[in-house]
Amino acid sequence: MTKTVEARKARSVEEVEALLARPLLELVFDAARVHREHHDPTRVQCSQLLSIKTGGCPEDCGYCSQSAHFDTPVKREPLMQLAEVVDAARTAKANGADRFCMGAAWREVKDGPEFERVLAMVREVKSLGLETCVTLGMLEPKQAAKLRDAGLDYYNHNLDTGKSHYGEIVHTRTLDDRLATLDAVRAAGIHVCSGGILGMGESRFARAELLHQLATLAPQPESVPINALVPVEGTPLAEQQRLDWTELVRAVAAARILMPRAVVRLSAGRTEMHEAAQALCFLAGANSIFVGDELLTTPNPTPSSDAALFAKLGLEPVENRRPASEHCRDHAV
Ligand code: SAM
Ligand code: DTB
Ligand code: SF4
Secondary structure (H helix, E strand, O other): OOHHHHHOOOOOHHHHHHHHOOOHHHHHHHHHHHHHHHOOOOEEEEEEEEEEEEOOEOOOOOOOOOEOOOOOOOOOEOOOOHHHHHHHHHHHHHOOOOEEEEEEOOOEOOOOHHHHHHHHHHHHHHHOOOEEEEEOOEOOHHHHHHHHHHOOOEEEOOOOOOHHHHHHHOOOOOHHHHHHHHHHHHHOOOEEEOOEEEOOOOOHHHHHHHHHHHHOOOOOOOEEEEEEOOOOOOOOOOOOOOOOHHHHHHHHHHHHHHOOOOEEEEOOOHHHOOHHHHHHHHHOOEEEEEEOOEOOOOEOOOHHHHHHHHHHHOOEEOOOOOOOOOOOOOOOO
């Protein structure tokens, strides 16, 4: 039996926790081997984010700068105009991004002129030759179908954290609500982008629960963002102690082993990670990042520092106009 076939055997949450607990360099070595079986390890997919509607969100996600429940430095902004968004997407493409991801601080999508404007944004961004992604909160099947018809490639909807920790972080929705939206996205034939946030005071077991849940989605997500918490003043997690970088590397490596075909994104939190830690994440199977000075409301490493890092590591961005990623066929964890 090959290593990859072994990796596809069904695993329990406890087995995923044991995977996370392996000697770090052994874990990274095995993840790197799986990575090379399924991906070109020199290529990194680059997404650019834009917050198209900022702040004032009715949800109470304890990590988020945009929740109306907390007094944070983020200023509320209404939904952007179509032309401004298209301009930003054009600039992102010129700067080397291959996917443009538009985020709205909504609890859920509501039918009406604002949703129609988002559909127009998807159509226009797609016509620039960029892959399209949106993250708009909860979604009904009919709305997912409209997004697909507009040309949406990916819908980002994270599972936040492990089941046992969920109630500590969010009180205004459940993990099952998140899963229902992922079902609607999948049923519409849109690629699923789903991951979570690490470093919110969760145990390693909770991180195993999150990875297990993602890896048992059938089919598995095509794109898996692994975010490290960016602590934001005014949120309940503002003073949260930072997760040790090795735990992030472990999570990336485990995600790679459990979801061999997925694109694993080293997402929020890179400004606080030194280059060597990021390099170990790329070795362990991360093959995507967010590019540009800003994530949604918080800073990201500058394009020049990312270019320097890529040059040192011999990494290259995937080209614009690359076809949407292949579907994952690995159903077992
Ligand atoms: N409202 C939509 C939703 O929650 O799905 C879309 C926007 S929301 C800001 C997108 C994702 O950003 C969240 O699911 C979360 O994983 C991530 N995120 C938000 N604040 C973060 C923070 N402070 N640190 C790390 N990731 C964060
Ligand atoms: C994801 O997993 N991370 C991105 C994107 N999907 C939407 C968002 C990160 C946000 C970090 C905090 C901020 O900038 O507000
Ligand atoms: Fe709203 Fe999304 Fe922030 Fe939660 S993460 S408060 S749903 S914008």
